[in-house]
Amino acid sequence: MNQINQVAIVGGSHGNELIGVYLVKKFQKYPDLIKRTGYKTVSLLGNPQAINAGRRYIDRDLNRCFTGTNLPDGETSIYEEIRAREIQTILQPQGQASVDVIIDLHTTTANMGLCIILGNMHPILLNLAAHLSTINPLVKVYIHEQPRNSGFLRSLSELGFAIEVGAVAQGILDAELFQHTEQIIYAALDYLEQFNQGKINENINTLTLYKSISTVDYPRDENGEIQAMIHPQLQFRDYQPLHPGNPLFLTFDDQEILYEGESTVYPIFINEAAYYEKGIAMYFSQKQVIDI
Numbered sequence: 073m074n075q076i077n078q079v080a081i082v083g084g085s086h087g088n089e090l091i092g093v094y095l096v097k098k099f100q101k102y103p104d105l106i107k108r109t110g111y112k113t114v115s116l117l118g119n120p121q122a123i124n125a126g127r128r129y130i131d132r133d134l135n136r137c138f139t140g141t142n143l144p145d146g147e148t149s150i151y152e153e154i155r156a157r158e159i160q161t162i163l164q165p166q167g168q169a170s171v172d173v174i175i176d177l178h179t180t181t182a183n184m185g186l187c188i189i190l191g192n193m194h195p196i197l198l199n200l201a202a203h204l205s206t207i208n209p210l211v212k213v214y215i216h217e218q219p220r221n222s223g224f225l226r227s228l229s230e231l232g233f234a235i236e237v238g239a240v241a242q243g244i245l246d247a248e249l250f251q252h253t254e255q256i257i258y259a260a261l262d263y264l265e266q267f268n269q270g271k272i273n274e275n276i277n278t279l280t281l282y283k284s285i286s287t288v289d290y291p292r293d294e295n296g297e298i299q300a301m302i303h304p305q306l307q308f309r310d311y312q313p314l315h316p317g318n319p320l321f322l323t324f325d326d327q328e329i330l331y332e333g334e335s336t337v338y339p340i341f342i343n344e345a346a347y348y349e350k351g352i353a354m355y356f357s358q359k360q361v362i363d364i
């Protein structure tokens with residue numbers, strides 16, 4: 073790809089993640105903020121019904137509905153599947169050019185800072201992420217490799233990525249994180265503008281990234297009931313090394329459960345509220361420094 077023609081900014085795919093919701097409302101009120109000369113930028117709210125209800129979703133997690141299998145055929149009464157089709161029609165209209173870049177805005181109750189989530193290692197994405205890392209020390213880069221149409225909105229586009237910011241509670245606006253996120257979006261838009269103009273002359277040679285290895289569920293009994301909490305020494309320690317023997321969970325009767333893996337890992341999304349129902353207490357990642 074040598075020219076970006078269309079960029080989409082989506083907020084509120086999860087209705088209780090308010091920073092993205094209100095950023096998109098701001099961009100729709102003041103479209104000049106995201107207007108750049110070299111390409112067209114659109115902004116849209118992902119899940120309007122969930123936003124109105126103040127919930128993550130109505131029937132199903134919208135950000136798992138972009139699978140290709142339920143798109144574009146077949147009947148469904150599930151609101152998020154219908155909405156996923158509508159969004160795909162907006163971003164990828166039949167017979168017309170698709171959006172080249174999707175920026176999907178999320179918040180998390182985990183201490184993720186300003187996390188750029190990439191679904192693939194496209195060189196444009198890696199260089200953009202490296203550039204954004206220079207803007208704000210809170211920026212971290214997480215690679216969760218997913219094929220196209222893997223369910224995530226960002227997977228609709230080769231150059232799709234998410235900005236996942238936290239820690240912030242669901243249903244809460246945090247002004248400082250709002251401003252940080254806004255600056256990252258403008259920096260990304262400016263970068264894409266410079267890319268189109270062939271003006272990228274940074275010499276960033278390496279990028280630190282966290283690559284997804286596995287998920288870890290809470291200890292549960294045979295009925296699925298949670299038996300332990302995130303250990304207090306691990307809470308909010310996203311991106312910090314977890315060594316074999318370090319505490320992972322604490323049971324309700326004060327027993328420590330230790331990490332028994334053989335190598336050091338870097339937990340992220342620790343204690344994300346929305347992941348309890350998904351059976352995820354945290355992700356384990358590997359920290360890598362790569363040449364770009």
Ligand SMILES: [Zn+2]
Nearest residue numbers: 086089178179
């Ligand atoms: Zn989200």
